[in-house]
Amino acid sequence: MLLRMLLFAWIAAALIAGFLWAPLVPVLGDTTRVFYFHFPAALLTCVAFGWSTLHSVLYLARRDLAHDAQAAGAAELGLLFCVVATLSGSLWAKAMWGSYWNWDPRETSIFFLMLIYGAYLALRSAVDGEARRARLAAIYSCVAFVAVPFLIFVVPRLYFSLHPEPVLNARGKPDIDPRILLVAAAMFAGETALFAWMLALRVRVARLARAREGA
């Protein structure tokens, strides 16, 4: 309970700092603050899907349904953060580039991620028997894990890129105000804790449901 209150206070403090303490980037103006939602959510999407893949591989190696619950929960939550990152990015794109969607490489890759994990969850819902569901989902997760680097790093290179990445993320040394980075990092830490807490709840629910069916 105390931890949850702390988490709430942490995220609230980070948001307030984002509005009152951190400066605005000249070109971006007020929309700078979208960064505090968009960037941590996008990063956390990758963390969540990575966690899901890790547990899928562990399930195939060890055949413990606890790993399957972790993989499924992380995929669901990752999809949630993926939607947050996409929607905030889309609104930001409308404000900055004048259009909600441009199929720019980053937009394309996050859209692919959404499709893949949507398909993963659709696959899970179509399999009878939890051991078989866990096994088939883990196998698909491995296939997706191989496809993702192609979708994110290779395919966008084939199409010309129009992303304003250098504005916020110059290679090596970020030419971005350290206060903005600090707030974004604090948001990321807070959202990661939120993710861990929600995932623990999902895993517990799955374990209880299994225990009830077994009893």
Add this chain to the structure above:
Amino acid sequence: MPSASSSSAAAVWAILRKECRSEWRTRYGLNAALLFAIATLTAVSFAVGRLGDRPDLLAALLWIVLLFASLAALAHTFVREVEGHTLTLLRLTASPTSIALGKLLFNLLFLAVIELVAVPLDLVLLGGPPLHWGRFLAVLALGSVALAGTATLVGAIIAQTRGRGALFAAVSLPVLLPVLAGAVSGTRAQWSGAPVGAELRLLAAYGAAMLGLSLVLYDHLWEE
């Protein structure tokens, strides 16, 4: 018994022959895929006319027709075993790897037959001949390998689920998107006289990755 002949070339060859024979008996998948390709090409041709000066559209339409014409049939190799209750017997006689390789080779052959009809028809109805036959055929060949490798693996997963047909397209398309993107981009580049090295590398790497993954994962696919 399976371990003696497992993943040997003989077992793969036997599976490939069995697949060809059972497909030839009904020709159900082949007829459906060919008719689908021809009907779609006709519809597209009526709708847009000739596209000789629009290589971007020509490349995209060619691959979309090929993808959707072959997709349902590519999953069919495994679905057929599950629906006919012959998978258990098949597994008694061959290792998962040789079943996978045999079915992959059959799917490649199947795709080649579809392309033999659909690609010339597409070129005749919609546009002109490719600018660089070598590049065009290289993209087509590597694209087919990547497409067949991915679709065979996803088809094996899907065969064990409920509502296989409807689910297959939804589950396989996201992982087929790199293939589609690379193949369309390569076909388009060839028409505008640009080099296609990047696309060929992408398709080859993706096909190799899917093939390697298949060999690792097929052991886990059937355990019950």
